[in-house]
Amino acid sequence: MSNHNFDQEVSQARYTGLKIKEGDNLSISVSAFDEMAVKPFNLNTMASTNDPEKSTGAGSGGYFVSPEGYITMPVLGRIYCLGMTKKALKEDIEERLKAYLIDPMVDIKLNNFNFSVLGAVGSPGQKSTNNEKINLFQAIALAGDMSTSADRTKVKLLRYSEESQKDTLVSLDFSDASIVKSPYYYLQQNDILYVEPDKNAQIAANTTNPNRALFLQLLAVGFSVLALIIRLTN
Structure with a gap:
């Protein structure tokens, strides 16, 4: 086995971030300089979640990845994320938010x-x-x-x-x-x-x-x- 192949396999096996799968529960928080403008994009400030039957509990929020690979965020709507890393999804959401917010920042955590x-x-x-x-x-x-x-x-x-x-x-x-x-x-x-x-x-x-x-x-x-x-x- 060449050194290149060895390094590549080791890199893939190391912890580099999990890929999002069907049924995953994601915590996604949006922040920006204008705190009032950010509120509509966060679940903990909204009256309902994207899936009321699978709510993770009051105040905890959470987006469940559908069998089709989507989450549904307030204002932004459905976003495809199946197979994406958290980093890739973060960049995707931040790019979408630029139409509404100045310098938006997104933090994503896997709850399960x-x-x-x-x-x-x-x-x-x-x-x-x-x-x-x-x-x-x-x-x-x-x-x-x-x-x-x-x-x-x-x-x-x-x-x-x-x-x-x-x-x-x-x-x-x-x-x-x-x-x-x-x-x-x-x-x-x-x-x-x-x-x-x-x-x-x-x-x-x-x-x-x-x-x-x-x-x-x-x-x-x-x-x-x-x-x-x-x-x-x-």
Whole structure:
């Protein structure tokens, strides 16, 4: 593999901003020098949202990306954003606002970030957070940390790329300090982490509890099914 290809793959895997997907909930705030002129463009100053049935609650606002890939903003109307980065959407909205405001500024935050942690952790399953820049250790912490039977040197990360429509499976060693420099250190939307149980601990547990082997087999099947479901719903 050439150095150019390596650098390109690392750059794509690093945290550079999430692409907007159907069902995402975006917080979008508009500001400008004239505070009165800005009010009509912000949800928290409007009586209704673009989707009342999916309102995120009083005062929080939020724009849900429709199945067709649109959000609907006050005054500006429908804006297509499916597959865009936050930076690209920010620039698009700011350009539209220039017809109404002088030097408008737009801030966009993703309210829902979903990932799954399975295997030898305290609380396996799908997790959701409002922090869109979450690293591997934070993800494991949200899943109740690794259990005593976990093999910290063998953690699998499954990531689906919409561009190539393929899965990438990588093995991570949480005992290696250089993991913080890994191109996979920051999670992306819908990543799946699978913490493998330590084989020696598994053998010992199976000796005292024959049902544990069946449980682990079912867990592995569940992992595969969940990966398929997440891929089909994207």
